Amino acid sequence: MLEGNSSSLRSLPRAGTLLIGRDALAAIRLEDPSVSRRHAELLVNEGEVRLSDLGSHNGVRVNGERVVGAQVLYSGDVVTLGNISLVFHCGEGAQPGRPPLEEPALRVRLSEELERVLGYERAVSVVVLEPGATHASLPELVRTATASLRMMDLVCQSANALVVMLPELEEEAAEEAAQNILEVLSPLAPQARAGLASAPQDGLNADALIAAARAAALAAPPGSLQISGPTLYRLELGERSLVVADAAMVRTYELLRRLSACALPVLIHGETGSGKENAAWAVHYWSPRAEKPFVALNCSAIPESLAESELFGYERGAFSGADKSKAGLLERASGGTLFLDEVAELSPALQAKLLRALEQKRLTRLGDSREREVDLRIVAATHRVLTKEVEAGRFREDLFFRLSAAVVMLPPLRDRPRELPLLARAFLAEACARAGRLPLSISAGTMGVLSAHSWKGNVRELRNVLEYAAATASGPILEPSHLPDYLLGSRTEASGTPASSSPPPAAPEAHDAPAAASRAFRPIAEELRELERQRMLEALTAAGGVQRHAAQLIGMPLRTFAFKLKKYKIQKKVTLE
Numbered sequence: 001m002l003e004g005n006s007s008s009l010r011s012l013p014r015a016g017t018l019l020i021g022r023d024a025l026a027a028i029r030l031e032d033p034s035v036s037r038r039h040a041e042l043l044v045n046e047g048e049v050r051l052s053d054l055g056s057h058n059g060v061r062v063n064g065e066r067v068v069g070a071q072v073l074y075s076g077d078v079v080t081l082g083n084i085s086l087v088f089h090c091g092e093g094a095q096p097g098r099p100p101l102e103e104p105a106l107r108v109r110l111s112e113e114l115e116r117v118l119g120y121e122r123a124v125s126v127v128v129l130e131p132g133a134t135h136a137s138l139p140e141l142v143r144t145a146t147a148s149l150r151m152m153d154l155v156c157q158s159a160n161a162l163v164v165m166l167p168e169l170e171e172e173a174a175e176e177a178a179q180n181i182l183e184v185l186s187p188l189a190p191q192a193r194a195g196l197a198s199a200p201q202d203g204l205n206a207d208a209l210i211a212a213a214r215a216a217a218l219a220a221p222p223g224s225l226q227i228s229g230p231t232l233y234r235l236e237l238g239e240r241s242l243v244v245a246d247a248a249m250v251r252t253y254e255l256l257r258r259l260s261a262c263a264l265p266v267l268i269h270g271e272t273g274s275g276k277e278n279a280a281w282a283v284h285y286w287s288p289r290a291e292k293p294f295v296a297l298n299c300s301a302i303p304e305s306l307a308e309s310e311l312f313g314y315e316r317g318a319f320s321g322a323d324k325s326k327a328g329l330l331e332r333a334s335g336g337t338l339f340l341d342e343v344a345e346l347s348p349a350l351q352a353k354l355l356r357a358l359e360q361k362r363l364t365r366l367g368d369s370r371e372r373e374v375d376l377r378i379v380a381a382t383h384r385v386l387t388k389e390v391e392a393g394r395f396r397e398d399l400f401f402r403l404s405a406a407v408v409m410l411p412p413l414r415d416r417p418r419e420l421p422l423l424a425r426a427f428l429a430e431a432c433a434r435a436g437r438l439p440l441s442i443s444a445g446t447m448g449v450l451s452a453h454s455w456k457g458n459v460r461e462l463r464n465v466l467e468y469a470a471a472t473a474s475g476p477i478l479e480p481s482h483l484p485d486y487l488l489g490s491r492t493e494a495s496g497t498p499a500s501s502s503p504p505p506a507a508p509e510a511h512d513a514p515a516a517a518s519r520a521f522r523p524i525a526e527e528l529r530e531l532e533r534q535r536m537l538e539a540l541t542a543a544g545g546v547q548r549h550a551a552q553l554i555g556m557p558l559r560t561f562a563f564k565l566k567k568y569k570i571q572k573k574v575t576l577e
């Protein structure tokens with residue numbers, strides 16, 4: 001019984017009728033004025049408990065739903081009478097089987113538990129279980145897990161995972177319970193991965209807690225449990241370390257992890273700079289091909305005249321300048337994964353050649369008559385709505401079907417409010433380390449500006465902004481004035497200050513088809529070249545004209561930087577050191 005700031009325990013008899021109310025003779029007496037004298041009645045009979053409203057003034061609710069007639073109570077049900085809450089727990093002995101719980105109901109129950117965490121310093125934990133490869137159905141796993149749990153614990157099926165709520169267990173006990181669930185399920189699902197998150201440390205709302213447990217499960221090795229914690233927002237994938245914290249991103253990466261086990265081609269939709277290449281890397285890294293090459297090709301960045309030889313390779317003498325034979329990207333990726341970024345930008349001729357190679361699993365180098373076998377896992381990505389490209393006749397439908405066996409949507413950064421500060425801090429720390437300066441912290445005002453921005457260039461734009469800020473900020477704290485002016489929006493326009501760094505060109509938005517349709521399009525390669533030139537200029541300014549530092553600021557190899565200075569005819573005065 002939870003009343004005001006105190007809670008107490010009442011045992012029920014094995015059989016009998018119990019009056020609940022303010023009445024002096026009530027078996028369960030509640031003093032609160034919001035409770036009627038004869039408020040409700042419990043009928044206990046052979047392990048079954050039924051609750052009825054006795055026509056009370058403020059009514060009776062079970063798990064938020066008003067009670068009409070006699071309602072059977074299940075362990076963990078929350079009964080509300082006016083301002084008072086009673087939590088019904090069934091200890092030992094038989095209890096009628098609870099009907100399977102739906103996910104929305106578990107979220108409601110978890111929210112109620114979380115209120116108690118705040119008000120009564122109680123504990124609640126959530127375990128998310130990803131079954132991995134298994135012959136058992138999810139309902140079977142739910143049944144098996146349920147049999148091993150206490151009556152007050154709740155389990156539901158959520159997409160392809162199990163979500164378990166464990167109330168009132170302190171840290172160690174919750175960990176033990178989560179381990180126990182894994183063990184009980186191991187004969188059916190030996191590869192299951194479990195994640196454990198607990199309130200209050202991992203979040204104080206149902207979504208945050210489930211997302212934290214999901215993120216932990218995602219990071220867990222098969223057959224084991226991972227406990228949530230601040231470092232778990234990082235997904236360590238070999239040479240890449242990603243921040244994955246928002247619920248939508250965790251779900252996306254869960255899906256990628258499941259897809260990585262099979263050989264299906266994956267098509268990733270996402271705005272420019274949203275992390276499509278990282279998503280493709282995750283598929284490769286988790287797949288059985290991880291030891292083989294991961295080859296990435298940005299289809300919008302290679303000139304049409306070079307694309308064919310780049311993709312398919314050539315033999316010596318195939319064209320002027322081909323003084324030795326060279327394997328193409330498809331051949332180099334054989335056995336591993338080929339990532340085709342901005343695949344919508346491939347020319348019709350190359351689309352046809354690529355389709356043939358994928359269908360026949362063979363290719364012919366330019367100037368060669370021999371066919372060579374290739375074994376590829378394809379992951380493609382685009383910021384365009386590919387079905388619209390097909391409708392408009394710009395993209396082959398047969399190739400679209402080849403590439404899009406599984407489609408994954410990557411949310412834009414503006415829909416990842418939890419990740420934004422984590423990414424900002426991480427990028428700032430990296431930029432400071434690269435620039436050889438002491439770490440900077442980010443003021444609340446600066447974080448406010450960063451959170452309010454729409455990030456059309458997504459994670460890449462955020463990283464560039466923090467690189468710029470790390471190069472220009474003085475003092476130990478990053479203030480809004482250290483950010484490029486375009487981020488400060490109206491303030492800049494009002495003051496008429498010239499922008500220190502102009503915004504990157506707006507990227508066409510995959511999710512906003514009508515807006516995109518009315519926009520004047522330019523070839524993406526042209527926009528990217530402009531952005532690159534602009535960023536190089538800014539980096540040079542920030543680095544006082546020192547090429548090596550400027551190249552470091554934007555993470556470009558020095559030789560590429562020097563080459564592009566000439567290519568873009570950047571006239572700025574530069575020095576090498």
Ligand SMILES: Nc1ncnc2c1ncn2[C@@H]1O[C@H](COP(=O)(O)OP(=O)(O)OP(=O)(O)O)[C@@H](O)[C@H]1O
Pocket residue numbers: 241242243244270271272273274275276277278279341342383423459460463
């Ligand atoms: N979750 C993340 N954690 C850390 N860094 C990230 C994350 N997502 C993206 N980045 C970084 O942001 C930059 C852009 O990401 P990436 O190249 O994967 O985006 P993209 O969608 O493939 O871009 P494009 O549209 O240009 O192909 C990269 O430097 C990448 O490492």
